[in-house]
Amino acid sequence: MSETYTLVDATLKVIQDRRSIREYTAEPVSEKDLEMILEAARLAPSGENAQPWRYVVVRDAATRKKLGALAGGGSGRRFTAEFVTKKMQERFSSLEDEAKKKAAFEKLTSGKVSAFLADAPVCLVACGKKDVWDMPFDTSAAIENILLMVTALNLGACWVIAPCIDIRDEERLKGLLGIPEGFKAVSIISIGHPVRPHRPRPRLAVKELVFDEKWGERYFKE
Amino acid sequence: MENPTLALDYANDLMYEMEKAFWDERGRGARFRMMNVGREYYMEKCRPLLQQADQDTLVQAVMDLLKRDGIVADVSYVRDDRLLKVAVKGCLHQAVEAKLISRGVEPFTCVPANLIVLALEEKLDRPVELAEIKVENGACQLLLVVFDHHPTLD
Numbered sequence: 390m391s392e393t394y395t396l397v398d399a400t401l402k403v404i405q406d407r408r409s410i411r412e413y414t415a416e417p418v419s420e421k422d423l424e425m426i427l428e429a430a431r432l433a434p435s436g437e438n439a440q441p442w443r444y445v446v447v448r449d450a451a452t453r454k455k456l457g458a459l460a461g462g463g464s465g466r467r468f469t470a471e472f473v474t475k476k477m478q479e480r481f482s483s484l485e486d487e488a489k490k491k492a493a494f495e496k497l498t499s500g501k502v503s504a505f506l507a508d509a510p511v512c513l514v515a516c517g518k519k520d521v522w523d524m525p526f527d528t529s530a531a532i533e534n535i536l537l538m539v540t541a542l543n544l545g546a547c548w549v550i551a552p553c554i555d556i557r558d559e560e561r562l563k564g565l566l567g568i569p570e571g572f573k574a575v576s577i578i579s580i581g582h583p584v585r586p587h588r589p590r591p592r593l594a595v596k597e598l599v600f601d602e603k604w605g606e607r608y609f610k611e
Numbered sequence: 612m613e614n615p616t617l618a619l620d621y622a623n624d625l626m627y628e629m630e631k632a633f634w635d636e637r638g639r640g641a642r643f644r645m646m647n648v649g650r651e652y653y654m655e656k657c658r659p660l661l662q663q664a665d666q667d668t669l670v671q672a673v674m675d676l677l678k679r680d681g682i683v684a685d686v687s688y689v690r691d692d693r694l695l696k697v698a699v700k701g702c703l704h705q706a707v708e709a710k711l712i713s714r715g716v717e718p719f720t721c722v723p724a725n726l727i728v729l730a731l732e733e734k735l736d737r738p739v740e741l742a743e744i745k746v747e748n749g750a751c752q753l754l755l756v757v758f759d760h761h762p763t764l765d
Contacts, residue, residue, distance in 0.1 A: 454763075454764045457764050458761070458762050458763050458764045461762050461764070462738060462761055462762045465758075466738055466740040466756070466758065467643070467740065469740065469742075469756055469758075470740045470741070470742035470743070470756055471742075473694060473742050473754065473756055474742050474743045474754065500762060504762075554640060554643050555643040555644075555646065556643065556644050556645075556646055556647055557646050557647070557732075
């Protein structure tokens, strides 16, 4: 039975239903769905209407494997650094299950946490023109539009910065895809059909987030 | 140049201000954008000196250059499996770290470390991660992790 929503309720439902999905079925993402996703991205706001975003659609399996290796390599390096400096152990100190802790450490330090890009039917590489004022913010607005449209289409996506956050990896990514000097590789959004539903991650209560007129006085009282 | 000390103070002040601005902009993500700082110096001065392709020889060559060029007063290292623990004394840029620390910012970039990383990554094709920079007893203690190879998914 189809459900009917008001526009407000439908919008909120899409926002609430968005998840970071890292496991996909083999079903491809249709061209029609991809066009809807890119249309949502195109309509994002940008400073001075600069529209500095550009996208590379990657479906080729060999290229996706390289992207997965790049992401996994970067994540593996950074999380190993957290492990050898004991920061990871501090982060997981409240997890009492030793087996789960060990598995989490292995997933992070090996880079497997980010290597799933290789298995996503589509990797959408978001790039931003450097010669504008607000590129990081503009491209982030576009990426959020992408994630919400993906959700509305009953697909799943994950915003992956692992292949781009380190300047060395960003250079490798740009070299792989021929992204020119005037553009930054901002992030990769993996897209596909989710294998299974996911529970929402915990969120801070809104009263923790908002102040009244200036910093300090809570907007939402107890 | 009439006053070389003034020029260094001036340069370090600028470096501190730029690093602080970058920290203010990117927070803990800033460190990952700094790994190429020193690359021009590496390409012009360091790379021509790097002949042998083993880790110890490369690290030693970088350290010798840093001392010879007066960038550091002394530098030494210890290998502990995949960890490279480097101690730097009397670095030209020490004042930058001191100012960052005085403003509550943990040091997040290091030119001597970057030169070692650049050498090992280029000559050995081994990924390296700068895990930690600590300033203790007037010396910089660097912790680097040297990985065996870039991962593939083959």
